[in-house]
Amino acid sequence: MNYRIKIKNIFKDIFRPIWHVKLNFTINRSCYNKFNQGELIKYKNKHNGERCFIIGNGPSLSIADLEKLKNEHTFAANSIYVLYDKTDWRTSYYFCQDSTVLRNNIEDIKKKITSTKFIKPTGYSQDIDDNAICFNVDYNNYKKRISPEFSEEITDNVKDGYTVTYSMIQFACYMGFKEIYLLGVDFNYIMKDNKIDEASYPDKRMGVKAGGNPDLEYNLLAYQVAKRHADDQGIKIFNATRGGILEVFKRADLDDVLGAKRKNDSI
Structure with a gap:
């Protein structure tokens, strides 16, 4: 029995790198073909x-x-569609880059997300959404445990901050947004049995097909990088989350932000 296991492990060691090369080739083909690159370029400074x-x-x-944001440009990710049966709000842009989330939710993503979708492909054919725009993620800094970079050209890739929120910030800057408000970014998780507890979500259904566990230490590095980039580029990032523990960005009250716009529109 031990001999068989040893042989099996040898074959895994031999073929795993080959399989990863194949997956990376498929991912690159999805992200860097002429059509997909053209789709990404369309969003450069679209919302300047x-x-x-x-x-x-x-x-x-x-x-x-969410109801208050019906007329705003919004970014959302992963299992946000679970809330769609409770609201008429729909996100403007949807994101998914966690391979586990994508694999567990691909059919729902295909059916329930009708807005623009940006997806980091897994390389597996069963995870493909033909209506999505693909983007690649550079994980090198995370693997080295050094501070992430910030991508100004998402046609190349986005830089990993071990949270899709960081990727969405990079996309928002690429699209030309000058004011970015975070909402529902609590930066805090309740762990149970070494997994994120369903109480960490606004709806427990979100926890059923969630991805991997958080890395708040690296998330914090990413948010700090995002703030420095935003400050350098004259972009304002505010945290409009009601509570939570993320203090990298200046706090803003959502009602005040939305109320100020309504007041200006009425003048």
Whole structure:
């Protein structure tokens, strides 16, 4: 029995690198073909000077707040569609880059997300959404445990911050948004049995097909990099989350932000 296991492990060691090369080739073909690159380029400065809201799936996120964002540009990710049966709000841009999340939710993503979708492909044919725009992620800094970079050209890739929120911030800057508001980014998780507990989400259904566990230490590095980049480029990032523990960005009250726009529009 031990002999068979040893032989099996030898074959794994031999063929695993070959398989990863194949997967990477497929991913690159999806991301860097002429059509997909053209689709990404369309979003360069598309929203120059405008504002947007990046939605996290933290427990502070409320349906009432999503309702208020119906006429705003919004970014959301992963299992956000679980909330669609409670609200008429729909995100402007949807993101998924966690291979586990994509694999577990691909059919729902295909059916329930009708807005623009940006997806990091897994390389497996069963995870493909023909209606999505593909983007690649550079994981090198995370693997080396050094501070992430910030991508200004998402046609090349986005830099990994071990959170899709960081990728959405990079996309928002690429699209030309000058005011970015985070909402539902609690930066806090309840762990149970070494997994994220369903209480860490605004709806427990989100925890059923969730991805891997968080790395808040690296997330913090990413948010700090995002703030420095934004400051250098004259982009303002605010945290409009109701509570939470993320203090990298200046806090903003969502009602005040939305109320100020309504007041200006009425003048």
